[in-house]
Amino acid sequence: MVASRAHKIFGINKNMTSKQDDGRRAAVEKQIDENLRRVYEQDVTEQVPDRFLDLLKKLREQE
DSSP, X not given: OHHXXXXXXXXXXXTOOSHHHHHHHHHHHHHHHHHXXXXXXXXHHSOOOHHHHHHHHHHHHHX
């Protein structure tokens, strides 16, 4: 879904055939992949806030 939005934003048509268009498409897809990977890595390394841990604890106690 993100890639299809990027295609629209950057004017990339999935049926492009010229080498220049293929190179442009590949560069945009690489940039999207790198950005998604960077965001994911940031999320993974962040600690879970105490308020969420407290909520999870309360939910477990209710069971």
